Amino acid sequence: MLNRRLWSILRPLLSSMRDLLPIVLVVGFFQLVVLQQPIPNFGQILMGVVLVVFGLTFFIKGLEMGLFPIGESMAYAFASKGSIFWLLLFAFSLGFGTTVAEPALIAVAKEAAVVAAESGMIENSPVAKASYASGLRYTVALSVGFAILLGVFRIIKGWPIHYLIIGGYIGVVVMTMFAPVEIIGIAYDSGGVTTSTITVPLVTALGVGLASSIRGRNPMVDGFGLIAFASLTPMIFVMAYGMVIS
Amino acid sequence: MNDLLNLVVDTAIGTVRDVLPIAAIIIGFQLLVIRKPIPNLKNLLVGFFYVLLGLALFLIGLEEALFPIGKLMAQQLTDPAFILGSEIGRMVRWDDYGWIYLFGFAIGFATTIAEPSLLAVAIKAEEVSGGGISINGLRTAVALGVAVGIALGTFRIVSGTPLHYYIITGYVVVIIQTFRAPKMIIALAYDSGGVTTSTVTVPLVTALGLGLASTVPGRSTMLDGFGLIAFASLFPIISVMGYAQLAQWRAERERARRADE
Numbered sequence: 452m453l454n455r456r457l458w459s460i461l462r463p464l465l466s467s468m469r470d471l472l473p474i475v476l477v478v479g480f481f482q483l484v485v486l487q488q489p490i491p492n493f494g495q496i497l498m499g500v501v502l503v504v505f506g507l508t509f510f511i512k513g514l515e516m517g518l519f520p521i522g523e524s525m526a527y528a529f530a531s532k533g534s535i536f537w538l539l540l541f542a543f544s545l546g547f548g549t550t551v552a553e554p555a556l557i558a559v560a561k562e563a564a565v566v567a568a569e570s571g572m573i574e575n576s577p578v579a580k581a582s583y584a585s586g587l588r589y590t591v592a593l594s595v596g597f598a599i600l601l602g603v604f605r606i607i608k609g610w611p612i613h614y615l616i617i618g619g620y621i622g623v624v625v626m627t628m629f630a631p632v633e634i635i636g637i638a639y640d641s642g643g644v645t646t647s648t649i650t651v652p653l654v655t656a657l658g659v660g661l662a663s664s665i666r667g668r669n670p671m672v673d674g675f676g677l678i679a680f681a682s683l684t685p686m687i688f689v690m691a692y693g694m695v696i697s
Numbered sequence: 698m699n700d701l702l703n704l705v706v707d708t709a710i711g712t713v714r715d716v717l718p719i720a721a722i723i724i725g726f727q728l729l730v731i732r733k734p735i736p737n738l739k740n741l742l743v744g745f746f747y748v749l750l751g752l753a754l755f756l757i758g759l760e761e762a763l764f765p766i767g768k769l770m771a772q773q774l775t776d777p778a779f780i781l782g783s784e785i786g787r788m789v790r791w792d793d794y795g796w797i798y799l800f801g802f803a804i805g806f807a808t809t810i811a812e813p814s815l816l817a818v819a820i821k822a823e824e825v826s827g828g829g830i831s832i833n834g835l836r837t838a839v840a841l842g843v844a845v846g847i848a849l850g851t852f853r854i855v856s857g858t859p860l861h862y863y864i865i866t867g868y869v870v871v872i873i874q875t876f877r878a879p880k881m882i883i884a885l886a887y888d889s890g891g892v893t894t895s896t897v898t899v900p901l902v903t904a905l906g907l908g909l910a911s912t913v914p915g916r917s918t919m920l921d922g923f924g925l926i927a928f929a930s931l932f933p934i935i936s937v938m939g940y941a942q943l944a945q946w947r948a949e950r951e952r953a954r955r956a957d958e
Contacts, residue, residue: 678892
């Protein structure tokens, strides 16, 4: 009995350790073999690794107790309520609300403002830069809100995902030809920074929950894909923003 | 010690701020629109607390241990003194950067395996597919995609070829694969492009990109430093669909062999 309890605590810890092992090996190999330097602050690094292992373990436990169930239960509740309007509003708020305050996005927007000012796209003053950065931030947040909304609507309607995604790709390619060069790298990267570690599980659970509670939808075919929309639309919106500004 | 305390407080505040809008939206809709009690509320709150605690510990640990050394390594590996060794002073060529490509590949793979949001999606995918897609199979496929993406992305920065050629070619491959891959994998493959690039991968990869763009002659950090993340989000789509295609092809071959016997 005691043995089994101990094991139930140890096993998730071990699996987190295994997840972290590749990083430790890569860093160790390059530091010791390629760069041929000692590992600085060994004690501090060891402590950091222990924290990461515990952090990952708690995160996964919390995922299964908190984030997955709430995403699913809200999906069921909306599906049984049958109000598409509220569901879409919820989808939009979730996308917009989780993105607008995202620290990674704030950092990227600030960086992008510096690039734009140096290339003469906007005036090189703090006011112009701040307004450019916040404009960019709201553009990305709007685009993610729109993405989750569209993605949820797709699940309800059962549209095949690839037409929408391929349409989006064509949009990205066409926009790339017309958007100012300075914005392209940032636009492409902004697709990646929008989906935070808390949003992803929640949105995934929502999509899968919806697809399993609507008749005729398959959770595997229809349930995934919300994240894909959220990484695609920011590229288009940010390039559009660049075109409008310049 | 003071630094550590600051870091802990900052991270805790940051994580809470991350969760706050989500909590507000959920509670708002739950009270005003759904108007039903939340099932298992106590479990849920404990779960949310674990998520917060876990994420905060995770970030503090990364900040303490892996980011400093990873960023330092990115700098050292891109340093011309390391790349040229005794031949310092001559022009660099793209093939001087072998260790960089290998580092890009290895760190892309390793950070993706540790990425919590990918793990979340993989857990869901295994559950939904009834085990047809395994957690580790999906993660390995995604990690290989990121690895190839980052290695190619560093090559692009070194060689100075335009970003959009690669991205557009990648899109064409994705579109062709979409029409050939098993239908059930498509949405998941598209999703895996977005989840690879978060907490662990972005800071290290950005440091690598900026380090390269600032040391390779003729590159600008502004124009060439970005774009690695885009590679890391595109290639997993290809590798995940490829993984499913491979599995399908093997199953078909097996079936054909059985039919022959």
